[in-house]
Amino acid sequence: MALLELKDVSMIYNGKVKALENINLTVSKGEWLAIMGPSGSGKTTLMNIIGCMDHATSGEINLDGISLMDVNNEELTSVRRDKIGMVFQQFHLVPYLTALENVMVAQYYHSIPDADEALAALKRVGLEDRASHLPSQLSGGEQQRVCIARALINYPVLILADEPTGNLDEANQNLVMKIFHQLHDEGHTIITVTHSPDVGKEAEHCVVIEHGHIKNAEVS
Amino acid sequence: MRMLTALLAVAVGATIISGMVTVYRDVPEQLGREFRAYGANLLLLPSNDSSTFNAENLDKVPELIKNYELVGIAPFLYERLEINKQYILTGGTDFEQLQKVSPYWQIKGNYPKKGEREILVGSNLAQILSPYETEEIIGKKIGISAGEGTAIRQYTVTGIISTGGKEEDFAFMYLDDLQQIANKPNAVSLARLSVVADAVALKAVEDSIKDNIPEIMPQPVQQIAISEFNVLGKLQVLVLLVTIIVMALTLICVSTTMMAVVTERRKEIGLHKALGASNKNIVYEFLGEGCLLGAVGGLIGSGLGYLFAEFVSVQVFGRSITFSVSVAILSILLSLVITGIASLIPVKIAINVDPAIVLRGE
Ligand SMILES: Nc1ncnc2c1ncn2[C@@H]1O[C@H](COP(=O)(O)OP(=O)(O)O)[C@@H](O)[C@H]1O
Ligand SMILES: [Mg+2]
Numbered sequence: 001m002a003l004l005e006l007k008d009v010s011m012i013y014n015g016k017v018k019a020l021e022n023i024n025l026t027v028s029k030g031e032w033l034a035i036m037g038p039s040g041s042g043k044t045t046l047m048n049i050i051g052c053m054d055h056a057t058s059g060e061i062n063l064d065g066i067s068l069m070d071v072n073n074e075e076l077t078s079v080r081r082d083k084i085g086m087v088f089q090q091f092h093l094v095p096y097l098t099a100l101e102n103v104m105v106a107q108y109y110h111s112i113p114d115a116d117e118a119l120a121a122l123k124r125v126g127l128e129d130r131a132s133h134l135p136s137q138l139s140g141g142e143q144q145r146v147c148i149a150r151a152l153i154n155y156p157v158l159i160l161a162d163e164p165t166g167n168l169d170e171a172n173q174n175l176v177m178k179i180f181h182q183l184h185d186e187g188h189t190i191i192t193v194t195h196s197p198d199v200g201k202e203a204e205h206c207v208v209i210e211h212g213h214i215k216n217a218e219v220s
Numbered sequence: 221m222r223m224l225t226a227l228l229a230v231a232v233g234a235t236i237i238s239g240m241v242t243v244y245r246d247v248p249e250q251l252g253r254e255f256r257a258y259g260a261n262l263l264l265l266p267s268n269d270s271s272t273f274n275a276e277n278l279d280k281v282p283e284l285i286k287n288y289e290l291v292g293i294a295p296f297l298y299e300r301l302e303i304n305k306q307y308i309l310t311g312g313t314d315f316e317q318l319q320k321v322s323p324y325w326q327i328k329g330n331y332p333k334k335g336e337r338e339i340l341v342g343s344n345l346a347q348i349l350s351p352y353e354t355e356e357i358i359g360k361k362i363g364i365s366a367g368e369g370t371a372i373r374q375y376t377v378t379g380i381i382s383t384g385g386k387e388e389d390f391a392f393m394y395l396d397d398l399q400q401i402a403n404k405p406n407a408v409s410l411a412r413l414s415v416v417a418d419a420v421a422l423k424a425v426e427d428s429i430k431d432n433i434p435e436i437m438p439q440p441v442q443q444i445a446i447s448e449f450n451v452l453g454k455l456q457v458l459v460l461l462v463t464i465i466v467m468a469l470t471l472i473c474v475s476t477t478m479m480a481v482v483t484e485r486r487k488e489i490g491l492h493k494a495l496g497a498s499n500k501n502i503v504y505e506f507l508g509e510g511c512l513l514g515a516v517g518g519l520i521g522s523g524l525g526y527l528f529a530e531f532v533s534v535q536v537f538g539r540s541i542t543f544s545v546s547v548a549i550l551s552i553l554l555s556l557v558i559t560g561i562a563s564l565i566p567v568k569i570a571i572n573v574d575p576a577i578v579l580r581g582e
Contacts, residue, residue: 044579053494053576074498080575081496092491092578109496150495162579 002062003029003157003189004050009059011045011212019045021212023059027158032180032190034203042212043193044162050191051160052080064157081110085151087161091143093135099146100131103153110154121149125179141172148179159183161192165199177202222484223509226477227517230555233470234521235528237463238551242529244459246541260294260321260412260441261422264429267437272297272407275395277433281413284432285425291414292320295395298409299402302365303391308345310364310391312398321414322383329358329379334394339364339375342388346380355380366401373401413438467558474562478510482566486573493575502570510563511556518555522548 004027011020019042027033037043048054049061052068055076061068064083071079093102103118122128125145135143144164151159161180165173177199184190184204192203200206208215264281266273275295282290294317301310315331332338341349341357350357357377365372375393382388399405415425422440429438482489489502526543533541 048576048579051494051579053574053579077493077496077498080494081498086494086578088578092487092494094488094491105492106495109492109498109501154496 001029002026003031003064004191005060005062006050007060009049009056009061011042011049011054012057019212020049020056023209023212023214025207025214027189027191029157029189030184030187032184032192032204034200034206035191035193035209036195036197036200036206037209037215038195041209043195043209045212046209047160047162047191047193050158051084051086052076082154083157085154085156085159087144087147087151087159087164089163089166091135091140091147091167093143093146095135098132098134099127099138099142099149102135102146103150106150106153118149118153121153122146124152125149139172140168141175144168144172144176145179148176152183157189159188159190161190163194164192165194165196173199222477222481223513226474226481226559227513227520229470229473229477230513230517230559231520231524233466233558234518234551234555235524236466236521237554238522238525238547239528239532240459240463240466240525241547241550242526242541242544243532244455245544245547246529246533260414261417262413262415262426262429263439263441264293264411264413265437265439266409267435272404272409273435275406275408277435278408278411280433281429284428285415288421288425289416291416292317293411293413294318294321295408295411297395297398297402297404297407298390299366299398299404301391301398301401302367304349304362306348307367308391309389310393310398311387312393312395314395315392318392321412324383325387326382327379328355328382329377332378332393334396337373337375337397338378338393340379340381340392341377342390342392343380343382344388345391346377364401366403467554470555471558471562474510474513474559475565478506478563478566479569482506482570482573486577489570489573490575490577493573494578499571503567506567506570507560507563510559510567514556514559515552517559518552521555522551525551 004025006023006025009020009023009025010018012018023046035043035046045054049056049068050063052063055073056069059069063079066079066083068076068079093099094105097105099122100115100118103121104113104115107113107118119128119131122131125148127142127145127149130138130142130146133142135146138146144167148164151161164180165176168176180190180192180202190203192199194200264278278293278295281293294313297312299310299312300307302308303310318325319331327340329340332340339362343354346354346357349362350360358379359377361374361376363372364375381392395408399407415422417425426438426440429436492502526541526548530541533539
């Protein structure tokens with residue numbers, strides 16, 4: 001059953017920059033898809049559209065039964081809040097909040113902050129003993145795991161990760177990939193974006209995007 | 221850090237506003253009191269043809285005007301007495317009250333003590349009595365009588381007064397003594413009354429005395445009341461102008477600081493939006509921050525403003541002021557309104573932050 005379906009999706013910035021052209025993509029529930037491609041190929045643009053941060057210029061997008069082209073900005077925000085969990089290359093933790101509080105920020109906008117639940121999320125990524133640390137007191141890999149815990153906290157139907165290991169060394173990269181495997185095994189639907197073939201091949205499926213087009217879809 | 225700047229701006233604004241308002245509220249009273257220092261604002265004269273009225277009438281005055289702050293009321297009886305063979309106009313008065321209604325009288329030596337046969341002489345009179353060394357008259361005894369064929373009593377000169385007016389030709393003693401010498405018990409030629417009141421209140425005092433004590437004809441010393449009124453009017457405009465300017469400056473300062481804060485925190489705002497913050501959340505957060513700023517700034521400011529006003533009052537008027545809760549509340553409310561308005565543009569900028577910036581690199 002398709003959780004996410006894109007049909008002929010195009011994104012044209014400022015009426016001239018064609019970042020995406022006629023993208024067709026289907027992601028089933030429980031699937032782990034990697035989107036690969038060189039820099040500037042449109043991966044982040046695609047993530048923004050799937051992640052309900054931006055409206056596509058044209059096409060049809062269906063996420064968990066909602067047609068994203070038919071909702072206004074405000075509704076798009078609530079879809080993003082309820083259905084998407086996002087992991088960023090630069091982690092984007094609030095520097096003056098502890099690991100636990102950073103996780104609770106996402107709870108705050110979604111429902112109500114719950115320290116126990118947030119602590120449980122940190123435990124899932126193996127950071128329960130770092131709960132009261134500030135981001136500056138954590139290594140890059142630990143920060144990324146806090147970011148993953150934050151993405152998981154509201155039980156999203158889709159986890160999006162844009163270059164999740166782009167700022168990490170190999171050891172930390174492996175640790176983070178292990179968490180993604182774990183999430184995949186638990187039945188989460190995941191889309192990771194990467195320019196690194198090493199990271200890409202960890203996923204269940206992989207598509208390559210070039211100059212705003214999907215080049216080939218291969219099943220590994 | 222920037223928020224601290226904004227907080228400082230609000231606090232300074234609130235300080236000046238609450239200080240100005242407090243000073244402004246208190247100044248009319250202070251100024252009124254200052255003007256009282258330049259003398260009486262009401263003369264009480266006999267209403268009928270006679271040249272004196274009964275001093276007992278004056279006892280009713282304090283009760284009649286008990287709603288106003290009475291500075292002093294000094295009775296005067298003027299009589300010609302023979303002093304060292306010359307006829308000298310002599311005033312009988314109550315020296316304690318005299319000092320209250322005419323604080324500008326300069327005295328060398330001391331005021332007479334009650335019941336001690338002591339007398340003050342005007343500086344011109346002193347010159348006549350002791351032409352070579354004027355001040356040597358102090359401590360000397362002089363003979364006083366009501367005229368040819370009456371008993372001569374010896375009075376000790378205790379001081380010399382200078383007023384810049386005709387009083388310098390006169391002598392002054394206690395009212396009782398003069399009444400006795402002149403054989404005019406209870407007689408008073410006039411009284412000088414000093415009360416803390418603006419022009420309107422003074423008119424009320426005047427009417428009240430006129431209506432209730434038929435023997436007395438009150439007459440305002442008008443110049444002072446009018447100039448008092450003018451000064452206050454100008455002061456009001458000045459305070460209003462300064463307050464408006466300070467409010468505008470605070471508004472601009474807070475607004476630009478908050479805009480800088482929003483711009484600085486674009487990434488964070490984008491992140492909050494990416495995590496699901498709605499525009500409403502963002503508006504509440506920044507308005508909340510703005511209001512907190514206004515409340516804390518206003519609180520600090522109203523406290524400092526009180527100290528500022530107290531300082532001004534003590535320095536200028538030599539008098540402490542009372543803390544006013546309503547002024548404090550007013551300045552806190554004004555701070556809230558100013559920061560609220562100042563937050564509008566920054567909040568608008570914050571709303572327009574695109575969450576997509578989070579996924580784009582630095
Ligand atoms: N906000 C934007 N405005 C204009 N052009 C943009 C914007 N975002 C991305 N682009 C352009 O779209 C293309 C794809 O960018 P992006 O999706 O960031 O690629 P990738 O993430 O694969 O490196 C690039 O040519 C980029 O310059
Ligand atoms: Mg990118």
